[in-house]
Amino acid sequence: MAATQEEIVEGLAEIVNEIAGIPTEDVQLDKSFTDDLDVDSLSMVEVVVAAEERFDVKIPDDDVKNLKTVGDATNYILKNQA
Amino acid sequence: MSKIKAPKGAPFARILGVGGYRPVRVVPNEVILETIDSSDEWIRSRSGIETRHWASDEETVAAMSIEASGKAIADAGIAAEQIGAVVVATVSHFSQTPAIATEIADKLGTNKAAAFDISAGCAGFGYGLTLAKGMIVEGSAEYVLVIGVERLSDLTDLEDRATAFLFGDGAGAVVVGPSEEPHIGPTVWGSEGDKAGTIKQTVPWDRFKVGDVSALPLDSKGEIKFPAITQEGQAVFRWAVFEMAKVAQQALDAAGISPDDLDVFIPHQANERIIDSMVKTLKLPGHVTVARDVRTTGNTSAASIPLAMERLLATGEAKSGDTALVIGFGAGLVYAATVVTLP
Numbered sequence: 001m002a003a004t005q006e007e008i009v010e011g012l013a014e015i016v017n018e019i020a021g022i023p024t025e026d027v028q029l030d031k032s033f034t035d036d037l038d039v040d041s042l043s044m045v046e047v048v049v050a051a052e053e054r055f056d057v058k059i060p061d062d063d064v065k066n067l068k069t070v071g072d073a074t075n076y077i078l079k080n081q082a
Numbered sequence: 083m084s085k086i087k088a089p090k091g092a093p094f095a096r097i098l099g100v101g102g103y104r105p106v107r108v109v110p111n112e113v114i115l116e117t118i119d120s121s122d123e124w125i126r127s128r129s130g131i132e133t134r135h136w137a138s139d140e141e142t143v144a145a146m147s148i149e150a151s152g153k154a155i156a157d158a159g160i161a162a163e164q165i166g167a168v169v170v171a172t173v174s175h176f177s178q179t180p181a182i183a184t185e186i187a188d189k190l191g192t193n194k195a196a197a198f199d200i201s202a203g204c205a206g207f208g209y210g211l212t213l214a215k216g217m218i219v220e221g222s223a224e225y226v227l228v229i230g231v232e233r234l235s236d237l238t239d240l241e242d243r244a245t246a247f248l249f250g251d252g253a254g255a256v257v258v259g260p261s262e263e264p265h266i267g268p269t270v271w272g273s274e275g276d277k278a279g280t281i282k283q284t285v286p287w288d289r290f291k292v293g294d295v296s297a298l299p300l301d302s303k304g305e306i307k308f309p310a311i312t313q314e315g316q317a318v319f320r321w322a323v324f325e326m327a328k329v330a331q332q333a334l335d336a337a338g339i340s341p342d343d344l345d346v347f348i349p350h351q352a353n354e355r356i357i358d359s360m361v362k363t364l365k366l367p368g369h370v371t372v373a374r375d376v377r378t379t380g381n382t383s384a385a386s387i388p389l390a391m392e393r394l395l396a397t398g399e400a401k402s403g404d405t406a407l408v409i410g411f412g413a414g415l416v417y418a419a420t421v422v423t424l425p
Contacts (some may be wrong), residue, residue: 042128042355045320061317 003055003082004023008074015050019043037070047073056082092260095214097425098160098225099257101153102392104379105135111247118243130354134380136235143175146253147186147231150388154227155190156277158257162191165257166223169213170199171206171384173413174233186229189327196223202286203270203281204412205255205352206230206384211408212269214258217262229255230384239284239310241301248353249311250380255389256425267337267421270329274415277321281313283412291354311413322356322411326419327363331408333419336387344370345404346394350411351376351386371399383412391424399401400424 003011010011013027022037033039039047044067048059051073059067067073110133111122127132137146147170155162168190170183183197207230213278220280234249258266284299299307330349334341347370347418349357354376361372373390382389387408394400402424409419 009342014090040128042319045316045323046359049324061314061320064316 005078005079007076008055008077009070011048012051012073013069015047015054016060019046019050024081029069029074031070032068033070033073034068051077089221091217091219092224092268093219094264095223095258096261096263096265097211097256097261097422099154099158099425100388100392100395101150101151101155101157101254101255102387102389103153105137105141105146105251107136108133109136109250110351114247117240118146118246118378120243120247128353128355129248130374130377131247131380132356133378135252137233137251141233141251143172143182143231143233143253144185144189145251146251146337147182147229147255148189150231150253150255151186151190151227151229153392154255154257156211158259159260160257160259161235162226163193164290165190165192165225167196167214167226168197169210169226169230170197170229170231171202171205172199172231173201173203173383174237175199175231176236183229190227191394195227201249202416203414203417204352204381204383204386204411205414205416205418207387207407208269208271208410208420209416211256211258211266211420211422212271215266215269218258218260222404224384225257225259226344227255227257228388229253230386230387230388231253232304232383232384233382234311234383236331237283237309238312239307239312242302242310242312244315245310245312248381250382252382252385252389253354254385254392256388256391265423267333267339269418269420270333270336271418272329277317277415278323279314280415281315282313283309284352285309286405307396319416322352323359323363326409326411326417329417329419330360330364330407330413333409333421334407337421339405339421341370343405344407344421345405346371346373346400348373348390348394348408350409351379351390352381352412384410386410395424
């Protein structure tokens with residue numbers, strides 16, 4: 001069953017916490033991965049791969065650079081999840 | 083039809099000796115920062131690299147190879163004339179004809195050993211090792227010298243902030259010889275040419291022949307840039323960590339070795355972040371020693387695995403007889419992984 005927006009944000013928060021050690025409550029829709037959450041370009045790849053597995057979605061490298069905020073990633077997953 | 087006599091080789095092969103050569107000049111991140119807008123902290127956090135070695139004019143591909151090979155031959159306890167073949171893996175020897183392997187074979191004092199170069203990027207060492215194993219088991223050579231050597235400083239764009247800090251120079255060599263027991267596992271290798279563009283040379287050499295300067299990249303002073311290696315960092319990182327972890331696991335399975343049986347992990351020293359993520363993805367147990375030579379050697383492409391192997395043995399972090407997983411991966415994209423017993 002497709003995940004809701006709330007479930008996706010919650011899932012991303014757990015992933016970002018696991019990879020970058022950021023408290024889950026800091027991961028909110030308006031937060032920028034790079035500027036607010038200390039997720040650099042390589043950690044972002046790890047976040048993306050973990051999100052692909054968790055939400056059954058493919059996020060090609062060309063699309064990763066457009067995912068600036070948690071909201072961008074959430075919308076992408078909402079639209080593209082299987 | 084006449085009957086051809088079957089070739090007769092050794093039952094198995096093993097690495098008998100290893101040697102390395104690092105250029106004298108040590109280049110800290112401060113030197114890299116003279117030409118790119120970055121910081122020591124940024125370079126370390128993205129790559130783990132603190133210093134690398136850059137070769138002088140005298141430290142040629144041949145000279146570095148001969149130094150590393152001399153040590154490997156001594157470590158193996160054989161004489162140079164016993165070597166039947168010399169395989170040189172490199173992408174940074176700039177005279178394609180003749181192969182540099184022939185000069186190296188001659189200067190080392192081999193007895194007219196077969197000698198040739200191979201181009202398999204950062205997987206070059208694994209490709210060479212696989213060829214060596216085949217030659218020994220098939221019987222066309224009793225001992226084979228496999229050299230990985232690079233002068234990547236010659237192929238580095240010092241104004242590219244994504245790659246200027248990555249590359250280093252050096253040579254690593256191993257002697258592979260006969261064995262009664264298997265000490266080199268099956269190789270899991272391959273290529274993914276659909277990703278050829280993710281790591282590549284900026285312009286091909288023949289662009290210079292055309293003489294059309296407008297088609298060549300220029301540096302900040304308007305001078306024509308020598309070709310350099312560029313890469314799509316995120317795409318390479320994803321492939322290296324997640325696809326190569328699968329290949330590494332396949333090599334363990336093919337050798338019948340569980341992660342618990344493993345003593346040492348020697349991945350290609352591309353970037354410490356890739357190494358960290360691979361270790362995590364492979365779920366390697368804490369007792370496995372992981373090579374992190376990239377910190378002080380940078381990425382030396384085909385040379386990185388034998389250089390890291392030599393250092394682990396020299397520092398005592400690994401010992402002779404340890405079981406090691408080695409995996410090379412890079413431009414092509416190509417890869418090669420296998421399990422070996424350390425010399």
